[in-house]
Amino acid sequence: MHDSMTGPCAAGHPLVHIAGLGKTYAGADGLPVQALDGIDLSIGRGQFTCVVGPSGCGKSTLLRILAGVMPAGSGTIEIAGRRLDGPSRDVGVVFQSPVLLPWRNILSNVMVPAEVQKLPADDARARARDLLDMVGLSDFAHRYPGELSGGMQQRVGLCRALVHNPSLLLMDEPFGALDAMTRETMNLELLRIWHEKDATVLLITHSIPEAVFLADQVVVMAARPGRIVANYPIDLPRPRRLDMFSTPAFGAHVRRIRSHFNSRGEID
Amino acid sequence: MATPRALTAVFSSPRALSPVVLLVLLAAWEGAVRALHVPAIVLPAPSAVVQALWLEIRSGTLWPHFLVTCEEILAGFGIGAIVGIGLGVLIGQSRFLEQVFYPYLVAAQTIPKVAIAPILVIWLGYGLSSKIVITATIAFFPALSNTIVGLQATPREQMEMLRACTATQWQIFCMARFPQALPYIFAGLDVAAVLSVIGAIVGEFVGARAGLGYLILQMNFSFDMAGVFSILLVLCLIGICLHLAVGLVRRRVLFWTAGQADPLPGL
Ligand SMILES: Nc1ncnc2c1ncn2[C@@H]1O[C@H](COP(=O)(O)OP(=O)(O)OP(=O)(O)O)[C@@H](O)[C@H]1O
Ligand SMILES: [Mg+2]
Numbered sequence: 001m002h003d004s005m006t007g008p009c010a011a012g013h014p015l016v017h018i019a020g021l022g023k024t025y026a027g028a029d030g031l032p033v034q035a036l037d038g039i040d041l042s043i044g045r046g047q048f049t050c051v052v053g054p055s056g057c058g059k060s061t062l063l064r065i066l067a068g069v070m071p072a073g074s075g076t077i078e079i080a081g082r083r084l085d086g087p088s089r090d091v092g093v094v095f096q097s098p099v100l101l102p103w104r105n106i107l108s109n110v111m112v113p114a115e116v117q118k119l120p121a122d123d124a125r126a127r128a129r130d131l132l133d134m135v136g137l138s139d140f141a142h143r144y145p146g147e148l149s150g151g152m153q154q155r156v157g158l159c160r161a162l163v164h165n166p167s168l169l170l171m172d173e174p175f176g177a178l179d180a181m182t183r184e185t186m187n188l189e190l191l192r193i194w195h196e197k198d199a200t201v202l203l204i205t206h207s208i209p210e211a212v213f214l215a216d217q218v219v220v221m222a223a224r225p226g227r228i229v230a231n232y233p234i235d236l237p238r239p240r241r242l243d244m245f246s247t248p249a250f251g252a253h254v255r256r257i258r259s260h261f262n263s264r265g266e267i268d
Numbered sequence: 269m270a271t272p273r274a275l276t277a278v279f280s281s282p283r284a285l286s287p288v289v290l291l292v293l294l295a296a297w298e299g300a301v302r303a304l305h306v307p308a309i310v311l312p313a314p315s316a317v318v319q320a321l322w323l324e325i326r327s328g329t330l331w332p333h334f335l336v337t338c339e340e341i342l343a344g345f346g347i348g349a350i351v352g353i354g355l356g357v358l359i360g361q362s363r364f365l366e367q368v369f370y371p372y373l374v375a376a377q378t379i380p381k382v383a384i385a386p387i388l389v390i391w392l393g394y395g396l397s398s399k400i401v402i403t404a405t406i407a408f409f410p411a412l413s414n415t416i417v418g419l420q421a422t423p424r425e426q427m428e429m430l431r432a433c434t435a436t437q438w439q440i441f442c443m444a445r446f447p448q449a450l451p452y453i454f455a456g457l458d459v460a461a462v463l464s465v466i467g468a469i470v471g472e473f474v475g476a477r478a479g480l481g482y483l484i485l486q487m488n489f490s491f492d493m494a495g496v497f498s499i500l501l502v503l504c505l506i507g508i509c510l511h512l513a514v515g516l517v518r519r520r521v522l523f524w525t526a527g528q529a530d531p532l533p534g535l
Contacts, residue, residue, distance in 0.1 A: 069428040113433035
């Protein structure tokens, strides 16, 4: 699948359509691990979707299948009306760990997707520099990953996912290693990029307030087997501002989603 | 006089202590040979070895043999390394090819090279080429096996990251698998470099008209023990120089592993 996802498309047709998706891993002890079971999910074009759920409930598995780097076990996935059959040029992925190449400096790590897709090097480099500037790492363009903290590496991973200007963004806890302040700044920047580009975003997070702040819909997952237990539309007005965190409507959304988790952070 | 503080410093640092140990051993050797009147034909004193080496250098007998052996070592090492890495890259492309070919390569490796050296001398003659081939067959295997292992060492996450942005197998090889294999390849080259010295000497022992191995045999026939030991010293120095050279290139190429453990630290 190498064509763009921004072509004409029947109105109201979702960009991503997942039906009955299941995935079972062969565990190291030979016992099967059912990571996903009966996942149904639609993501509209230009929609911002957040996924929350306890550790081990299959969030990363879902994201890796959507990225086309792991085959689905059962069910169907359609992206832009076509059956998913592998990675796509028009998708940007932020993995849960930064996965930088230690022998490339930061700038050329960000450039990896552009190089792979043979995009014009000068444009891509300019864009990579802009992105590094946006995440506050322009002074580190010529340093190496080993010299950066975990949170800095994660921001580089974000730039790399954006450098080829994809219209679908898959992000696995992209801000997990960041402090609260940087995280808020990153959230705002992400919303700005999403809005400018009219991109579609699927973002996994452990933070319910973050999910509510960013999303149009919040998907709640539960473990063993990994499944979707709820899907909340978030109707807070856009553009979102940081002072919304303290509004009653925001609090009500957060409480409703949190009610799925018991005191140990698991789903009852 | 060394103060107690300086002595403590020497004894707590391996780099400082190591040459001290060497000097103590040499002194003990020298002292024992002199005190016990060991005949030079049995065991020469270190001073006699150094003196013999000095005479060989002064008279010019050492130099042509030294050059011959260096040529054999370098050419054999180079060929073995290039063929080993090249074949390793081919076989390391897939677990499938590895499983098909690797057992035979291991089987070939178990043949003692000393045993095939006479055959190679018959095939290729008494000149340089038989020694170069023997050296290359010895240097080949560590380069090959480490390349294969290194190419399988790329973390799954890196492969997935590259595949997610539609990288081809070739792009994944160039961008991740080969650089990831380089530390393993250099560790293999380090072993290969030291083994090359053995290869060249084995070849010369079997049949040669020149070289340090040939010189050792000549000196053995004339019971020149100090001479034999002096050549061993030269061979040792060649091996150390090769090891240092590989380490130097390694540190330049693998700049991102600075501070990580060296396979053979200390040198
Ligand atoms: N490669 C694998 N082989 C076998 N089992 C796996 C593999 N990857 C994940 N699993 C299992 O699948 C389940 C879901 O894993 P996944 O990584 O998708 O969880 P997650 O929701 O992303 O968790 P976290 O929030 O901790 O990142 C877990 O039970 C895990 O043990
Ligand atoms: Mg995960």
